[in-house]
Amino acid sequence: MLARQFCHWPVPVAEAGTVLCVGLHLEDMAAWASQCAPFTTGQERQEASRFAHMADAVRHLTGRALARRMLWALDGQNSVAPFARTPYGKPFCPQTTADFSISHSAEMVWVALCRTANVGIDVEQVHPLPDAADLTDQLHPQERHALLTLPAGELETAFFRCWTRKEAVLKACGTGLNTPLNSFCVHTGPQQNSWILSLPAATTRLPQNNAPETVPWTSHDIATTAAYQCSVAASSPHLEVLVRVF
Numbered sequence: 001m002l003a004r005q006f007c008h009w010p011v012p013v014a015e016a017g018t019v020l021c022v023g024l025h026l027e028d029m030a031a032w033a034s035q036c037a038p039f040t041t042g043q044e045r046q047e048a049s050r051f052a053h054m055a056d057a058v059r060h061l062t063g064r065a066l067a068r069r070m071l072w073a074l075d076g077q078n079s080v081a082p083f084a085r086t087p088y089g090k091p092f093c094p095q096t097t098a099d100f101s102i103s104h105s106a107e108m109v110w111v112a113l114c115r116t117a118n119v120g121i122d123v124e125q126v127h128p129l130p131d132a133a134d135l136t137d138q139l140h141p142q143e144r145h146a147l148l149t150l151p152a153g154e155l156e157t158a159f160f161r162c163w164t165r166k167e168a169v170l171k172a173c174g175t176g177l178n179t180p181l182n183s184f185c186v187h188t189g190p191q192q193n194s195w196i197l198s199l200p201a202a203t204t205r206l207p208q209n210n211a212p213e214t215v216p217w218t219s220h221d222i223a224t225t226a227a228y229q230c231s232v233a234a235s236s237p238h239l240e241v242l243v244r245v246f
C-alpha cells in the first residue's frame, strides 16, 4: 500500500469468533512516518525518533497506527489514547478487552486482533541462515530432532517456520523471551493449521500427558510470499483466521 492511501483506507472490522490479521506492504517506506502521525501518540513518535535506522522507526509507527485503526474500527472510538504495556512488554489498549499483536519485518507490518482471546503474530523475512543448525540448541528437543534430521536444503525454511510459530505463541502469552523456548513445542512440518503440540506450562491446565490434538488454541500459518514466513496463534480453539493483505 502507498502511505498516502492509509488515512482514508477502509479498515477491515474484526468480527466475533475470528482472528483478523492485516498485513501492510510498505511500498514507499520513507513516506509512512508522516502518514501515521494522526494515529500515533507523541510518546510513540518520540520513541521512534531515537531509533538509529529510519526503517525501524517507520515499522514501529506503522504497527502502532495500524493497531489503533483496527481498534477504532471495532468500537467506533477514535481517540489517540496511549497503549499500556504488560509487565513483560506486550502493548495493550486499556479502553478495550480486545487483544492485538504487532509484528514487523523488512517491508511488512502485521497486526492480529481478536475480541475474545489473547493473540500473537510473528512475521520474518526469510534470509540465508548459515547457523540454523546451531540455533536449534535453544528449541524443544522434539523440534530440534525434527529439524536436524531434514535434508540440508530444507533446514532453513523449516527453521523459520518453527521460529515464527514459537514467537506467535510467546506473543499471545505476552511473556516474550521470559518463557524458555524449550518449554513448549510446535510442529516443524508444512501443515498450515493446528501446529501447537504443547503450550508453556503457565498457559494451560492440561495434564502433562494430554494428547496434542487437545491443545485448546487456534494456530495458523499465513501464506504471503515465499520471502516471508508469518504465523498467528490465539488462546481459544476453533477461531476463524481472516487474512487481509494491502
Ligand SMILES: CC(C)(COP(=O)(O)OP(=O)(O)OC[C@H]1O[C@@H](n2cnc3c(N)ncnc32)[C@H](O)[C@@H]1OP(=O)(O)O)[C@@H](O)C(=O)NCCC(=O)NCCS
Binding pocket: 059, 060, 061, 063, 064, 088, 089, 090, 091, 101, 102, 103, 104, 105, 121, 122, 123, 162, 163, 164, 166, 167, 170, 171, 172, 173, 174, 175, 176, 177, 178, 181
Ligand atoms: C518482542 C518479541 C516478543 C518479538 O520480537 P521480534 O520478533 O524481534 O519483533 P516483532 O516485530 O515480531 O515484534 C515486535 C512487537 O512485539 C510487541 N511486543 C513487545 N513485547 C511483547 C511481549 N512481551 N509479548 C507480545 N508482544 C510484544 C510490540 O508491539 C513490538 O513492536 P513495537 O514495539 O514496535 O510495538 C521479543 O521480545 C522476543 O521475545 N523475541 C523472541 C526472540 C527469539 O529468540 N525467537 C526465536 C524463536 S525460535
